[in-house]
Amino acid sequence: MGEAMSDEGERVNSLMSLLKRRGIIFPAFSIHGGVAGLFDYGPVGGRLLRKVQNQWREHWLSKGNIVEIDSPTITPHSVLEASGHVGAFNDHASECGSCNAIFRSDHLVEDYHSNPDSLEGPELDSIITSKEVSCPTCSGMEWLPSRPMNLMFSTIIGATGGGRQAYMRPETAQGMFLTYPMIQRHFRNRLPFGAIQVGKGYRNEISPRQGMIRQREFNMAELEYFIDPEQPPVHNLSKWDDTKFLLIPDPAGKTSESIQVTIADALEANIVRHPTVALFMAETYDFLIGIGADSSKIRFRQHESDEMAHYATDCWDLEMLGSYGWIECVGIAHRGCYDLGAHEDATKSNELRAWREFPEPVEVDKMVVAPIGSVVGPTFREHAGLVSDALLNMKNLPSNFPFELDLNDGSNVTIEEHMVEIKQVQETIRGEWFLPHVVEPAFGLDRIIWHILDHGYEMTEKQGEEYLILHLAESVAPYEVVVLPLFEKDGMNELAEQIRSKILTLRGINAYYDGSKSIGRRYARADEIGVPWAVTIDHTTTEDGTVTVRRRDDQTQIRISQEDLITHLNENSLHSLF
RNA sequence: GCGUUCGUGAUGUAGGGGUAGCAUCAGAGGUUUCCAACCUCUUCGCCCGGGUUCAAAUCCCGGCGAGCGCACCA
Numbered sequence: 001m002g003e004a005m006s007d008e009g010e011r012v013n014s015l016m017s018l019l020k021r022r023g024i025i026f027p028a029f030s031i032h033g034g035v036a037g038l039f040d041y042g043p044v045g046g047r048l049l050r051k052v053q054n055q056w057r058e059h060w061l062s063k064g065n066i067v068e069i070d071s072p073t074i075t076p077h078s079v080l081e082a083s084g085h086v087g088a089f090n091d092h093a094s095e096c097g098s099c100n101a102i103f104r105s106d107h108l109v110e111d112y113h114s115n116p117d118s119l120e121g122p123e124l125d126s127i128i129t130s131k132e133v134s135c136p137t138c139s140g141m142e143w144l145p146s147r148p149m150n151l152m153f154s155t156i157i158g159a160t161g162g163g164r165q166a167y168m169r170p171e172t173a174q175g176m177f178l179t180y181p182m183i184q185r186h187f188r189n190r191l192p193f194g195a196i197q198v199g200k201g202y203r204n205e206i207s208p209r210q211g212m213i214r215q216r217e218f219n220m221a222e223l224e225y226f227i228d229p230e231q232p233p234v235h236n237l238s239k240w241d242d243t244k245f246l247l248i249p250d251p252a253g254k255t256s257e258s259i260q261v262t263i264a265d266a267l268e269a270n271i272v273r274h275p276t277v278a279l280f281m282a283e284t285y286d287f288l289i290g291i292g293a294d295s296s297k298i299r300f301r302q303h304e305s306d307e308m309a310h311y312a313t314d315c316w317d318l319e320m321l322g323s324y325g326w327i328e329c330v331g332i333a334h335r336g337c338y339d340l341g342a343h344e345d346a347t348k349s350n351e352l353r354a355w356r357e358f359p360e361p362v363e364v365d366k367m368v369v370a371p372i373g374s375v376v377g378p379t380f381r382e383h384a385g386l387v388s389d390a391l392l393n394m395k396n397l398p399s400n401f402p403f404e405l406d407l408n409d410g411s412n413v414t415i416e417e418h419m420v421e422i423k424q425v426q427e428t429i430r431g432e433w434f435l436p437h438v439v440e441p442a443f444g445l446d447r448i449i450w451h452i453l454d455h456g457y458e459m460t461e462k463q464g465e466e467y468l469i470l471h472l473a474e475s476v477a478p479y480e481v482v483v484l485p486l487f488e489k490d491g492m493n494e495l496a497e498q499i500r501s502k503i504l505t506l507r508g509i510n511a512y513y514d515g516s517k518s519i520g521r522r523y524a525r526a527d528e529i530g531v532p533w534a535v536t537i538d539h540t541t542t543e544d545g546t547v548t549v550r551r552r553d554d555q556t557q558i559r560i561s562q563e564d565l566i567t568h569l570n571e572n573s574l575h576s577l578f
Numbered sequence: 579g580c581g582u583u584c585g586u587g588a589u590g591u592a593g594g595g596g597u598a599g600c601a602u603c604a605g606a607g608g609u610u611u612c613c614a615a616c617c618u619c620u621u622c623g624c625c626c627g628g629g630u631u632c633a634a635a636u637c638c639c640g641g642c643g644a645g646c647g648c649a650c651c652a
Contacts, residue, residue, distance in 0.1 A: 009645085021589050021603075033626060033642040085652080093579085093650080103649075151651085170652095206579070206650050214651070465614065486612065516605080520613035525603095527613095536612065548612075555613070 008323040015323070015457050016211065018468060022529050024048065024453070024478075025212065037208030037216035039446070044529050047478040047510065049219065052291055052449055053198050055475055056221045059287045066194040066223065067186060071175025073200055074155065077165040082346035083174055083339065085152065085167075092124055092146040105146040108133050153202045153216075168202035173440060176224035177339045181351040183226075191354055191436060192233055192276075194225035198445075210324050212446045219445035226436040227276060228356060229337070235279040237264040245285065246299040247271065258299070271302075273314040274334050276439045284318055284330050284441055288448065292473030294455040297321035301328075320447070322454035329447045337435035344435065357431035364427045369394050375419045387413060391420060452476065456530065471553055472530030474572065481511045481569065482526045486538040488515045496537040499547065499562060503535075506570050527552055533574055535565060551578055 020026040023042030027034045041049045060066045080086050092105035105124040112131045124146050127133075134141050153168040169175075176183070176195045187193040201220040208214045227233055244260040249271045261271070267278040281300055289295055303315040318330035340352040371388045380387045386407045394405075401417035456471035474480060483500040485492035493515055503511040514522045519536065526534055534550040540559075541547050547565055550557045551574075558577055560568075568574045 013645090017589055023588095027643080030625090030643085034644085036643070087652090203651085209645095209651090462614075467614080484612090487610075518610075518613080518615065520615080522614090523612080524614045534613095539611065550612085557612075 011454075011457070011459070012211065012323045014459060014468075015453065018457075018470075018528060019045070019453070024529070025449075035216075037205055037214065039212055039215060044478045048472070048476055049445070049449065051476040051478070052445060052452075053219070053221065055291050056287060056443065056445070057196065057198060059283070059290070060194070060196050060223055063194075065187065065192065066196060066225070067183065068196050068198075069175060069179055069183070070197060070199065071169075071172065071179065073169050073202070074157065074166050075169045075174060076157065077167065078346065079174055079178065079343075080152065080167055080170075082342050083177075084342065085170055094124070094128060094143050094146045151203050151205070153204050170203055171201050171442065172197040172199050172220050172222045173224060173339070173442065176222070177343055177352075177438075180226070180340060184354065189355060191231075192225060192227040194223050196221065196223045212450045213324055213327055215446060221443040221445055223280075223441050224339075225276060225280070225439045225441075226354070227439065228354065228434070229437040230356065230434075232274070233276055233279075235275050237262075237267070237278060237282060240264070240282045240285075243282070243285070245281065248299060248301040250302040250304055272316070274439065277314050277316065277332055277334050280332050280439060280441045281316060281318070284332065284443075288318075288320075288452075290473070291448075291476045292452045292456055292471070293320065293448070297451070297455060299326065301326075320451040320455075322451045327447055327451070328444075329451060330441060330443045332441045333439070335438045335440055337437050339438060340435050350433075352435065353433040354436045355431055356434055358429070362429040364429060365424060366427065367397055367422060367424050368392060369397060370421045370423055372419060372421055379419065380413060383407065383411075383413065387415075391415070397422060467524065467527075469527045469552065470530035472532070474532045477530050477532050478510065479512055479526075479529065479531045480509045481533040481535055482522070482531045483511055483513050484519060484522050484534060484536045485515050486519055486536055490539065491542050492537045492539070495541055499535065499537065499565075502562075502566060503569060506566070509569055523550065523555075533569075549574060549577070 018024075022044055024045035025039055025041055028038040028040045029035050057068060061068065077086065094103055094105045094108060105128070109124060109127045109131070112127050112133075125143070128143050128146075132141060133143075152170050155166050155168065156163040157166045158164060175197050179195070183193065183195045198221045199219070200217055202217050205214055205216050208216060240263050243262060245263055245266065246258060246260055247266060248258045259271075261269075263272070263278050263282045266272045267275060272278040272281065285295075285298060288298060297320055299319050299321075300316045301319055303317065313334045313336050315331065315333040317328040318332065319326040320329045321327075343349065344352045369391045371391045373384075373388075376387055377384045386409060387405065390405050390407050398415070402414050404412050405415050406412045452472070453470065456473075458469040458471060460467050460469065472478075481503060483496045483503065485496040487493075496513060496515070500511050500513045503509055514525065516522075523534055530552070532552050534552070536548045536550065536557075538548065546559050546561050548557045548559050549565065556578060560577065564577075568577065
């Protein structure tokens with residue numbers, strides 16, 4: 001047997017067994033032996049996930065210039081090649097034949113090649129052999145041939161063979177980039193705007209660990225917010241003037257200690273380098289507090305320069321503290337124009353740009369060398385088009401005739417005076433096309449859910465017995481209320497059923513009835529799955545219609561009329577009565 | 579992927595070649611005037627596959643899964 005388990009380890013075990021026992025979250029496919037890294041949300045957890053997703057949606061949609069889309073999870077090879085995922089997720093691994101340690105092959109050869117990431121397996125192997133790279137662990141040189149480790153789930157589109165290579169998406173973001181033309185049209189071309197997507201992402205992890213922290217299929221929620229880089233949005237951050245955020249700035253920068261600052265000050269000091277990144281950090285914080293995260297267990301860590309993805313110019317992880325330590329739960333990245341540019345390059349599409357109107361149209365008078373079609377055409381025949389283009393693009397007017405003109409295809413022709421007309425044209429340039437920049441907050445919802453469960457999990461005692469309470473925020477609690485007859489007799493059970501039915505007609509309110517066993521046990525069952533309110537029907541209810549309302553977090557009770565109960569439940573204002 | 583410890587009802591555990599036991603939970607009934615009370619009854623289990631054996635939950639091998647360490651985690 002191992003040594004005594006740490007407190008955190010026991011806490012994880014205890015919480016996990018509660019989650020399993022009460023149908024919140026549990027390993028998937030367990031009667032078939034289970035699959036590592038895949039989880040079910042059960043009858044209670046399903047609504048928890050849905051409420052977190054909906055809170056997230058509402059949080060961003062309420063900004064007014066953000067829309068929701070939904071894209072396929074099956075994604076063709078070319079999309080992920082353009083986005084850089086095929087390269088990034090196709091690393092090779094080399095195993096040491098004597099000690100079995102595994103390393104990324106490109107890391108082993110990085111001293112011998114300028115761009116090892118681009119190499120194929122055989123090239124990597126030949127460098128490892130010829131340069132006599134030794135194993136960092138045991139110094140041996142008995143390398144097994146490198147193997148590709150593709151972290152994307154591979155699939156084929158089409159059932160009959162010869163289909164198209166595809167992958168399960170490793171992130172939802174590509175959906176927003178690829179539908180950018182429709183999103184832009186929807187917003188009638190006016191930046192800034194954003195699009196969100198909530199859905200599954202997939203990563204074929206080598207070795208999933210730490211429960212739900214590293215899964216193979218996981219719930220993501222991402223926002224892509226498109227902005228004009230030359231007109232950086234100005235955001236009002238005063239809403240957070242009283243909130244100090246815990247930041248750990250890039251150690252390569254000026255400050256490397258963790259600091260407590262307001263978001264406005266962090267932006268002012270250029271610790272956070274972009275106003276929209278700053279805004280989204282604060283908005284993300286608000287979202288997490290709104291679903292019940294503990295504010296003292298949230299911090300932001302800036303990526304070090306060499307850790308930052310190659311396209312990002314500023315990147316912050318939001319980390320949450322739980323039984324596994326500080327875990328990255330949200331990434332907020334300024335991605336520049338990398339993604340739209342990458343798809344533009346790959347497809348030659350011209351639809352991924354935005355139009356920037358100049359404040360004043362620019363009037364340009366210029367002299368041009370205009371080809372005379374009736375001469376140029378017959379003279380140059382199939383080359384006439386190239387000749388015309390080259391003439392119109394001449395930077396300087398010809399000083400004399402005839403002259404040699406270089407064409408785009410590398411050849412050149414002789415232009416004589418009678419072929420062209422030199423004239424003045426007036427051009428009005430009203431604006432220009434550009435690639436919008438993107439700021440992306442990307443949320444790992446399962447990790448966030450794990451942490452709000454962890455933050456809300458209280459192991460306490462009642463009369464010497466272990467007592468478990470899940471302090472879930474009302475905004476995410478799977479059941480908002482439970483209705484309990486004190487006893488299932490004297491009409492109390494019928495009354496309780498009636499009240500429950502009435503509550504169920506309220507929009508967004510979920511209630512269940514529980515009449516079995518003692519009242520204390522039923523409160524305990526409700527506390528375990530985080531039901532914030534318990535309504536109890538007793539003998540007084542049968543006389544005057546009032547009910548008692550019990551608050552989970554401190555187990556205090558008040559007595560109110562059924563009408564007040566319905567009103568306050570509907571307005572989410574039961575708190576105000578305590 | 580390597581090493582290691584382990585896998586017994588829904589949960590937590592005991593046992594260890596021949597009827598698998600306990601506690602909690604859950605269901606039914608009774609009792610009970612607000613915080614896991616009590617009584618009666620009930621459901622549910624040795625991860626999967628192969629081997630050894632008269633007999634395997636137990637021993638052996640393999641798989642799957644979990645924890646820990648190493649590695650991996652753009």
